[in-house]
Amino acid sequence: MKIRTALVASTAVFLAGAASAETMKIGITQNNVGVDSYQTTYEKAFIAAAEANADVEAVVLDAGGDVARQIAQMEDLIQQEVDAIIIWPTNGEAVIPAVRKAHQAGIPVIVTNSNIAEAGFDFVKSFSGPDNITQGARSAEIMCDKFKEMGIENEAQVVHITGQPGYTTAIERAKGFEDRLPEVCPNVTVVDTQPGDWNREKSQQVMEAFLVKYDDIDGVYAGDDNMGVGALNAAKAAGREGIIFVGATNFAVGYEAMGAGEYWGSIYQSPVDDAEAALKTAIDVLEGKDVPFLNYFDTPKITQDNMGDFTKPVF
Amino acid sequence: MATLTKQKIGGILARQGILIAFAIFMIAFTLASAKFLSVDNVFSVVRSSAILGVMALGVTFVVISGNLDLSVGSMMSFSTIVVLDLHDKIGPALAIPAMFAMTLCLGAIIGFLVGYLRLNSLIVTLGMLSAIHGLTLTYSGGQNMDIADKEGTWFSVFGQGSALGIPVPILIFVGLAAFLGVVLARTPFGRKVYAVGGNGTAATFSGIRRARIVFQCYLISSACVATAGLIQASRSLGSQNTVGQGLELEVLAAVILGGASLLGGSGTIFKTVIGVLILGFIQNGLLLLGLQFYVQFVVTWVIIILAVWLDIAAKRGKLLSPIA
Numbered sequence: 004m005k006i007r008t009a010l011v012a013s014t015a016v017f018l019a020g021a022a023s024a025e026t027m028k029i030g031i032t033q034n035n036v037g038v039d040s041y042q043t044t045y046e047k048a049f050i051a052a053a054e055a056n057a058d059v060e061a062v063v064l065d066a067g068g069d070v071a072r073q074i075a076q077m078e079d080l081i082q083q084e085v086d087a088i089i090i091w092p093t094n095g096e097a098v099i100p101a102v103r104k105a106h107q108a109g110i111p112v113i114v115t116n117s118n119i120a121e122a123g124f125d126f127v128k129s130f131s132g133p134d135n136i137t138q139g140a141r142s143a144e145i146m147c148d149k150f151k152e153m154g155i156e157n158e159a160q161v162v163h164i165t166g167q168p169g170y171t172t173a174i175e176r177a178k179g180f181e182d183r184l185p186e187v188c189p190n191v192t193v194v195d196t197q198p199g200d201w202n203r204e205k206s207q208q209v210m211e212a213f214l215v216k217y218d219d220i221d222g223v224y225a226g227d228d229n230m231g232v233g234a235l236n237a238a239k240a241a242g243r244e245g246i247i248f249v250g251a252t253n254f255a256v257g258y259e260a261m262g263a264g265e266y267w268g269s270i271y272q273s274p275v276d277d278a279e280a281a282l283k284t285a286i287d288v289l290e291g292k293d294v295p296f297l298n299y300f301d302t303p304k305i306t307q308d309n310m311g312d313f314t315k316p317v318f
Numbered sequence: 319m320a321t322l323t324k325q326k327i328g329g330i331l332a333r334q335g336i337l338i339a340f341a342i343f344m345i346a347f348t349l350a351s352a353k354f355l356s357v358d359n360v361f362s363v364v365r366s367s368a369i370l371g372v373m374a375l376g377v378t379f380v381v382i383s384g385n386l387d388l389s390v391g392s393m394m395s396f397s398t399i400v401v402l403d404l405h406d407k408i409g410p411a412l413a414i415p416a417m418f419a420m421t422l423c424l425g426a427i428i429g430f431l432v433g434y435l436r437l438n439s440l441i442v443t444l445g446m447l448s449a450i451h452g453l454t455l456t457y458s459g460g461q462n463m464d465i466a467d468k469e470g471t472w473f474s475v476f477g478q479g480s481a482l483g484i485p486v487p488i489l490i491f492v493g494l495a496a497f498l499g500v501v502l503a504r505t506p507f508g509r510k511v512y513a514v515g516g517n518g519t520a521a522t523f524s525g526i527r528r529a530r531i532v533f534q535c536y537l538i539s540s541a542c543v544a545t546a547g548l549i550q551a552s553r554s555l556g557s558q559n560t561v562g563q564g565l566e567l568e569v570l571a572a573v574i575l576g577g578a579s580l581l582g583g584s585g586t587i588f589k590t591v592i593g594v595l596i597l598g599f600i601q602n603g604l605l606l607l608g609l610q611f612y613v614q615f616v617v618t619w620v621i622i623i624l625a626v627w628l629d630i631a632a633k634r635g636k637l638l639s640p641i642a
Contacts, residue, residue: 039462039558043461215362254462255462
């Protein structure tokens with residue numbers, strides 16, 4: 004009885020919304036809120052942005068990292084006849100059937116943060132998120148510029164610590180970095196690449212092995228600041244100085260290490276921007292605006308030189 | 319005469335199969351990479367193995383008593399997050415005992431469920447793996463934990479300090495291994511642990527309170543986990559919520575690699591230490607060789623299975639021994 008009342012009520016809201024073309028009901032199913040600070044902050048920012056907009060009614064769900072639960076949540080949102088669905092995929096392949104179902108029900112789907120596999124692109128209106136290839140390329144530029152400033156752009160040796168093997172973000176950042184570095188600094192060599200699995204402790208161990216193996220390391224590129232700081236800790240413990248550390252996704256620890264002059268630079272990616280961009284993309288789609296399929300939000304370079312322009316990340 | 323010598327050699331091989339396997343890998347890696355056996359590298363491997371190693375010491379007790387502990391990975395994340403959080407709130411001197419108390423409570427819950435309610439340890443600790451992960455996330459709100467003043471705290475001594483030129487994590491690992499080794503091999507309690515895992519019914523008839531022994535084994539395991547969490551927290555002075563994720567399997571691999579039987583009743587602390595070192599040196603050796611990391615997963619496990627086989631073959635005195 005209660006369920007039916009709720010359904011009737013929500014349908015009523017929906018009809019009212021459609022009639023006045025004012026209220027947009029937007030559902031979101033997130034990947035795994037609470038597993039890291041980025042996702043926790045993202046959810047808060049999304050709810051805040053939705054509440055600030057009187058025309059938006061948001062249904063906020065979280066899959067807890069579970070593909071099956073996310074698919075069930077997609078079906079719930081289709082049943083509730085929301086106007087648009089935003090999905091942060093738990094798995095780029097497995098969610099495609101559910102995304103197709105929403106598409107067939109006439110509900111536009113927006114993918115946020117990490118894209119789904121290409122087989123599902125036909126069923127998606129837009130992808131809103133960071134451009135990880137550009138992020139990797141920008142990290143290469145940050146590192147190369149610093150080497151030029153130091154006058155070692157012709158002999159510098161770099162080691163590369165990647166994210167979790169097989170993870171799209173890790174692959175794209177690594178590709179961006181390794182493609183761009185030889186373009187801007189053709190004489191810099193990447194001597195070794197190993198995964199740090201987005202894990203600070205793992206990255207510290209990898210860096211310890213690198214320090215034993217190579218007597219001369221001038222730069223370290225890590226797929227995110229968490230791993231970058233792990234590598235920095237290893238270098239500090241071994242008393243190796245003068246290494247240029249560049250990361251991505253600026254974390255609070257990375258920002259602090261930059262402030263202390265130990266860590267050179269990173270890429271500033273705000274979960275608040277990420278969440279707001281996803282909501283804005285959904286609203287633009289519903290208002291019939293022309294939205295590019297790959298709708299990236301900007302993730303600028305941050306180094307010791309310009310860090311004053313950015314607030315310290317909350318995660 | 320000749321047969322006697324053969325028997326003698328056979329006897330030595332049977333007892334030390336895993337040591338021989340260890341020696342073979344060390345020689346192979348040393349030949350392949352000049353830096354493998356350098357003092358710096360050996361210290362760095364043993365130091366990073368210390369966290370896994372300390373956990374493996376406790377799990378050895380649980381496994382010998384005939385049970386499993388799959389919760390140690392997420393329990394270690396819990397200890398790490400708790401001690402880092404409390405460090406800034408109540409100071410390190412209080413944060414450390416508070417964290418130990420909380421972690422021991424988790425161990426007591428598991429020990430109670432397995433020992434006194436006689437629930438299957440696989441199910442209980444698998445359940446606790448998720449439950450403790452959830453507890454950690456609830457506690458931290460999903461945020462990373464970081465100590466605010468990283469330079470000015472003496473808390474870093476457990477993970478980064480050194481005494482007489484030896485890193486403190488190694489000293490803790492070796493000290494704890496020596497202590498628990500004596501407890502297991504030389505005390506009535508240790509003999510009861512073997513008895514409970516080897517033949518529970520016989521143990522009961524000998525007047526051993528099995529539930530109590532099992533309960534105590536889980537307490538030891540959680541105390542080891544808390545120690546590992548302390549080293550981990552002190553080493554990086556900051557942590558994600560998932561820092562121990564997946565470690566339960568590596569810990570179990572090290573214990574089994576050391577020759578403890580999953581059926582209970584056998585295993586020693588010394589061999590667990592060898593198992594831990596084999597795992598640590600394999601991972602480090604493959605990294606120094608510069609093997610592509612996708613290949614490393616495969617090679618690591620091929621080597622582990624090879625080592626287990628060498629150990630078993632030495633015990634049985636033959637290379638092939640088909641089922642029945």
